[in-house]
Amino acid sequence: MSPRRSYDQYCSAARALDAVGDRWTLLIVRELLGGPRRYTDLHADLPGVSTDVLASRLKDMERDGLATRRRLPPPGAAYVYELTGRGRELLPVLLALGSWGAPELAERRPTDAVRAHWFALPLLRALRERGETGEGLVEVGLEEGEFHLYVGADEDVTDATDVRDVRDVRDAEDVTAAKDREAGGAREAGQGGRPVYGEGRAPREPDARLVLDTGTCTALARGELTVPDAVRAGRIDVSGDSALAKALRAG
């Protein structure tokens, strides 16, 4: 157990870094924004992290109210880690970081690991940026693999005015339930849910399906290209009959 090394500064940014400034922590959050994950899955998608550091970070995140550990009901009974509402509120931080770091994707080093869903957050930002493209489930196909996005599924999360009493968050047994209650969205109460994206194909028929290559994806992430531009240039293939798909094709 870490005695919690702190900057000891009465500054909100320093306080944030006390909680998420340790190595690997924000990348674990990036993974968990895609929904519940098992320890082994996290370890597989975070190449380079050692097993003890991963276990230690997950414990710290539990202690700090960022994540919870839950046992899945059989069959397939296993432990999964899942973000709390407080943890999911880190999405704007990861979006800002990703936006800032996007130019560095120009260089792709041979030592770089790649996962398809690492493009999920940048692409989500690109889809949002284009005004209100609408809401819905978007399935994305890349060379590296597939993932899906819940566009417009996190309305209040980006709005920081929504954060309040986190003092009792530590004591609360079910943080996510409390958050979901006040969020009003009230999906499954007691379920941590509402991931921002997911790995693999969409769990149901998506409202739209996009197929694009990695280069187009990084161009979108870097803001060099907008989604409608890429569609018009034929660099994104949009399929689907929903209003969302039509809006994406129309630009």
Add this chain to the structure above:
Amino acid sequence: MSPRRSYDQYCSAARALDAVGDRWTLLIVRELLGGPRRYTDLHADLPGVSTDVLASRLKDMERDGLATRRRLPPPGAAYVYELTGRGRELLPVLLALGSWGAPELAERRPTDAVRAHWFALPLLRALRERGETGEGLVEVGLEEGEFHLYVGADEDVTDATDVRDVRDVRDAEDVTAAKDREAGGAREAGQGGRPVYGEGRAPREPDARLVLDTGTCTALARGELTVPDAVRAGRIDVSGDSALAKALRAG
């Protein structure tokens, strides 16, 4: 010095953390967003950082294009560190982190250090959030000290040809930068200056002056209170005759 430990992931957030994920780096950026600072000033406002780590981070930041080191002409010849344009683009990251960490300011530990200008970024966000309050130089008085904000001074970093902002920056720079005329000319105009805030009183007559207490300031930072609400509740004293001051008083 450092062989640059990297996550080796083809992911924009991971790339960002390669550059700014090390301990102290983002807090150094927070300090430098207030304009050029000397080594000793940084060391004084980052209590807990060791001298070698600070020097090492500053070197890394230079190498990575986040900051530059510049020699001031005599008298008072000293080195100052200053953010590059790329470095200043980290402002959204610090705002997002500060927004997320604001609830933690509820607890003020006796070991916490405090500096008045640590409230500058949260307050800037609060002033911005209220639609377009306008632009201008705002002086702020707190119990802990004073600082000033350049509201609306960071519209678009890519727009380096904005003459008005450049003039404001000239005025904004400390005694130190005033002597930098000849050296700074050829540098990309927008690259160096344009701090987001500054320590101490405003360098010229501010467009508005706000006096408030720390509790009000943290409430603003946490989003529990809006600027107009606080003004109406008498928790902020707004003085000044400019349009900005009048707009702030009006709500």
Add this chain to the structure above:
DNA sequence: CGGCATCCGTGACGATACTG
């Protein structure tokens, strides 16, 4: 005196091995 560089003790980190 400001601006680091050096040295040193401690803790964090990364790789591997091992266990319920």
Add this chain to the structure above:
DNA sequence: CAGTATCGTCACGGATGCCG
């Protein structure tokens, strides 16, 4: 599968010293 144990290494924090 989900971690714990062990160990070598490196980064960090504190102090001190050097040098202009």
